[in-house]
Amino acid sequence: MCLANAHEGSHHSAPDALMRDAATVSNNEEVAIRHISLDWTVDFDRQCIYGSALLKCEALKDTDKVVLDGRELAIHGITIGDTKVDYDVENVAVFGQRISLKLGDFPQGSTKDVLIKYSTGEGPKASALQFIEKELTADKVKPYLYSQCQAIHARSIVPCMDTPANKQTYDAKVKVPEGMVCLLSALGTGNEKTEDGGTIYSFNQPMPIASYLFAIVAGALERREISPRCDVWAEPSVVDKARYEFEDTEKMLATAEELMGKYVWSRYDLVVLPPSFPFGGMENPCLTFVTPTLIAGDRSLTSVVAHEIAHSWTGNLVTNGNWEHFWLNEGFTVFCERKIMGRLYGESLRQFENITGWEDRMLPTINETFGPVHNYTRLVPDLTGVDPDDAFSTIPYEKGSAFLLYIEQQLNIGERYEQFFREYLAHFAQKSIATDDWKNFLYEKMQDKKEILDNIDWIGWLYNPGVPPNKPTFEEELVQECRDLANLWGNASDEEIANIDVEQFNKMTSVQQVKVLDSIEALSPLSHQRVEKLQEKYRLNETCNCEIRFSWLLIALKAKWTPVIPQALAFVAEIGRVKYVKPIYTKLFAWEESREKAIETFKKNIPFMHPITVIVINSLMAKK
């Protein structure tokens, strides 16, 4: 457990206390990286990035070294000015490389500008990157590159202190081949043609960010304006559909500012990535990455955009000091995402999402995925020696958000709770903190509510595994209609099903339809005849909504309905979003009839998947 404020229950947080992070081998407690200047060339033939990184290092204590994280980096030389720097590169299990720079005298408070010439590993060796051949892009015009650095993949593209305890500004020059656009998690500051027909794009990120927020995307991209500060980027055949889908982005951003304070990142752009992108969205500053599976055609899956917008405050501005406190990023963001959606589309939607988060995402993760005593069901788990990717689940999102909702209900102070959020975000802006820093600040601002806060089971919520000690109050009426319809599918006679009113389902919102299907999946397996009726009545094999398609596939797989096998294999071959492919491959590997075909499909698709997804599915396949 991190020790930013080990003293339990104290009310005087010291957010500047340096955070110990089990997932870095850098000496981030002795040296800070304040700025990085990148000079990159993207080599699509060798599928790597090469060039240099200039690190502005500041000694926080008297020291004689700078130790950096790396992974599969080839170091070609390190200098400070004209002086060569002696260095050592050592491989470290789980975490990559330890790159030790021997600097001699480096007194506290002094700075050194260290220039590192290097290249990344090629292809999948750079675990943050996926290079895509042009034939596999939507428009087959140019090859494509995108990155995913969270949690600890930045070290595979730049030697750095790959811990959220360190924040740095950065600038970059990136050369890409002719006809390609390159974007970073920064503000574009210009571009120039090179003699060989390529383009050098320049960028600046004036806000200090953690390394997991470094990001690059390059390809045949076009943009459409949503508002003066919001564009959406995508391949030409996708960009107009994306422009329609994400129409409400500016409204969401303005609503987020009312709730959380001024937006400090200048631009909020979206880029729609290829279907292999492993996540729904990634909150890269100035440029949120999103999966094309959000493009349902009816704007029904845009809560992910509200989520990524909220990260502009919870996560990108106030940051978890290490991955044990990931809930400070995600639980807070889910809580704010639902406040934004509630303001824009109705409080009943916020209530609905809170209930489904609790019973369809948090409880199954605790009781089925991990088991109720597992360390990873703790809101603040012990991640010593653990790759944070392995601990990733819905727990920090849903248990964290439920905790904040529970506190809101216990305090019962109306708008004052949101005012507290704004003060918390302003107080810790640009800092990396631990759970106690937030808790102590809450006590500080709610001294008149000390008795209520003292009655909260802090240990139970924060450090005990399993189901939380309390359940927030939920308004159930919208959900009850979904549960009742699901129970009809589980218990009604064939005649009742034959006469079921399909309009009741068709008139529901997509989140309600997903709730109906998730509630059916939670019942005992349906008969094959009932599965066929479900697909037929609700035309589930034709939906463009990936959430509905995913929930439907889980029902049919649970029923071991053989015709679902090709449908499920097509789905996991088409997309790489871990949220979908992990549960579906889990069921396909566990079902004797589909196991071999699933293994064959996975192995055939490895070259077209992001390394993160390959690692996740490989670990599944290894389990019997």
Ligand SMILES: CC/C=C\C/C=C\C[C@@H](O)/C=C/C=C/C=C\[C@@H](O)CCCC(=O)O
């Ligand atoms: C306790 C776990 C601690 C740290 C894990 C941190 C990162 C895990 C790494 O795998 C990256 C995750 C990136 C997530 C990006 C988007 C998510 O918010 C949404 C995921 C679900 C979805 O696809 O919608």
Ligand SMILES: [Zn+2]
């Ligand atoms: Zn998030």
